[in-house]
Amino acid sequence: TGSTRPQRLLRAVQKNATQGDPQSVINAIDHFCRHKEWAMNVGDEKGSILDSVVSEVNPSTALELGTYCGYSTVRIARLLPPGSQLITLEFNPAYAAVAKQVIGWAGLQDKVQLVEGPSGDLIPQMKDLFGVQSFDFVFLDHWKDRYLPDAKLLEECSLLRKGSVLLADNVICPGTPEYLEYIRNSPRYESRYFKSHLEYTKVEDGLEKSVFLG
Ligand SMILES: CCCNc1ncnc2c1ncn2[C@@H]1O[C@H](/C=C/CNC(=O)c2cc(-c3ccc(F)cc3)cc(O)c2O)[C@@H](O)[C@H]1O
Ligand SMILES: [Mg+2]
Numbered sequence: 369t370g371s372t373r374p375q376r377l378l379r380a381v382q383k384n385a386t387q388g389d390p391q392s393v394i395n396a397i398d399h400f401c402r403h404k405e406w407a408m409n410v411g412d413e414k415g416s417i418l419d420s421v422v423s424e425v426n427p428s429t430a431l432e433l434g435t436y437c438g439y440s441t442v443r444i445a446r447l448l449p450p451g452s453q454l455i456t457l458e459f460n461p462a463y464a465a466v467a468k469q470v471i472g473w474a475g476l477q478d479k480v481q482l483v484e485g486p487s488g489d490l491i492p493q494m495k496d497l498f499g500v501q502s503f504d505f506v507f508l509d510h511w512k513d514r515y516l517p518d519a520k521l522l523e524e525c526s527l528l529r530k531g532s533v534l535l536a537d538n539v540i541c542p543g544t545p546e547y548l549e550y551i552r553n554s555p556r557y558e559s560r561y562f563k564s565h566l567e568y569t570k571v572e573d574g575l576e577k578s579v580f581l582g
Pocket of ligand 1: 409434436457458460485487509512
């Protein structure tokens with residue numbers, strides 16, 4: 369039984385990145401995905417847009433849907449102010465195991481709560497499990513047909529407050545048509561599209577930033 373791509377990505381991090389240095393972890397994954405094996409990380413180009421939105425929001429509590437190998441988890445957590453927390457949800461145990469080690473290699477384990485399980489079950493438990501009142505920032509990067517139901521679930525669970533920011537990956541490729549339709553036409557959100565490219569390619573993709581108006 370051979371290794372999986374996430375396991376090979378983790379080995380590249382352990383080989384090429386410096387422990388406790390998040391930027392070297394990011395660089396090692398981007399190099400691996402650009403020169404060895406493509407993987408569905410948000411990547412460096414969209415990652416820079418993610419960085420600028422996270423820095424602007426400066427969240428105390430942040431949520432990520434779909435950890436995968438932990439690349440965007442590291443990008444977000446490295447920018448968080450002291451005392452703030454990023455909760456990231458991942459329902460595939462094999463991916464969660466890799467992500468835990470990537471986050472640990474970056475030295476960001478104290479800022480991140482990686483929770484294994486499906487977002488639909490976990491979002492209603494956020495208040496009880498982690499004492500979260502509301503999220504200042506949410507990064508959506510899981511299954512594309514789950515963006516809309518999970519955004520609605522966050523609303524229903526009163527986990528968004530006036531000014532909460534949702535940032536969605538892949539709104540062009542693979543695409544999230546129902547989510548875009550809803551969020552761009554809802555009077556409860558102010559949305560803006562950041563045009564970019566699919567990670568490590570020249571294909572168009574982009575991020576949709578939506579501010580909840582309460
Ligand atoms: C119960 C399902 C919904 N709830 C969920 N709760 C927790 N984790 C969930 C999850 N859904 C999916 N996940 C996890 O998120 C990750 C899934 C991400 C899906 N992403 C994509 O399909 C994707 C795909 C592409 C892509 C683009 C072009 C192409 F040719 C091929 C792929 C690019 C991206 O940037 C992507 O994000 C996995 O780790 C999965 O285990
Ligand atoms: Mg993505």
